[in-house]
Amino acid sequence: MELASKILEGNILAASRLMRGIEDEAPDAVDDLKTIYPHTGRAYIVGVTGVSGAGKSTLIDSLIGVLRKKNMTVGVIAIDPTSPFTGGAILGDRVRMQSCGLDNDVFIRSLAQRGWVGGLSKATISTIHVMDAMGKDIILVETVGAGQAEINITKVADTSIVILTPGAGDEIQMMKAGILEAADIFVINKADEKGADNLKTQLEVMLEMRVFPPDGWKPGIVLTEAIFGKGAEELTEAILRHKQFLTSSGELEKRREERVKLELVEAIESSVKNFIFNSIDKGYLEKLIDNLAHRKIDPHSAALEIVSQFGKQPKPFGQQV
Ligand SMILES: Nc1nc2c(ncn2[C@@H]2O[C@H](COP(=O)(O)OP(=O)(O)OP(=O)(O)O)[C@@H](O)[C@H]2O)c(=O)[nH]1
Ligand SMILES: [Mg+2]
16 A cells, blocks of 8 residues: 555655556555555546647647646646657756656556457556546647547546637547547638638537537637647636536536446446356356357347356345435
8 A cells, every 4th residue: 555655745756656557457556455445536537639630739738838837736648649759948858857757747548449348447547546546637649530439538527628720620520529529629720821811600500509518618729839838828728617616616526426327337347247157057158159150149138148147136226325
């Protein structure tokens, strides 16, 4: 438990160790995660999604600068990054400091998505928990907006930012349905390039066609030039305004309930699977597999046959509390 208490003190080396354990699915990691869990739920989670090369990392670099000026501590999780964080002037120093374990204010971690089976992967949520427990005020999660993970990141984030770039007619098409709908803030990055205004109009038209409840949140559009640090302050203000809206409308609590529900579903899936495979009669399992191989039964029916043996409780079930 020593590792967990070091993490709660914000120790970067301890946090890195647990994050590695999470990725390797080390059994110890589960215990440490249990210990830190009561200390999580304070960080504000921001998803940053856009196609490869849209400028997500560059924009995050400049956001970090603005957030640090506001004395906020920052965590960054880059999922499947295809380009490394080059680091602006500020970040460059911070990353160097971080590698010496000296800087507690900014913590950056990359996660490989390859090999994940469905869902957003426990690894992302658990890594968020570690940064949260370290006391990071805001956690930025960078994902490339083309896969299944991005749909889920919008469920995990408090604020979802979608980045587009000029000449992005194609980008809009490439974005999976559901990502655009889930955006709380649109960013048009590379506004120094031709076509930014055009794209803004296109987005505005798209938003006009959607119906928002009168007291609901209507996504805004922020123009940025991330390489020049332009627009990062406006974007920070937009994030904080959205946070304020979510807090005062009670929407934040609802989103967070959705998030823990998602975690519960993932946890149930893995514990039920473990439970069944640990307790099932091996001879019965072998026979079932043999029947599957000889096409005497199909996998869905086989699964139902197994699960039905564990579903003998009255419905609905649950302990009285
Ligand atoms: N002209 C211009 N180029 C930019 C701007 N922002 C970022 N870039 C450039 O766009 C390229 C991609 O930027 P990244 O920040 O790596 O993009 P990304 O979205 O993180 O890319 P992946 O991690 O590969 O998905 C880099 O060469 C940046 O210098 C901008 O505002 N204007
Ligand atoms: Mg990147």
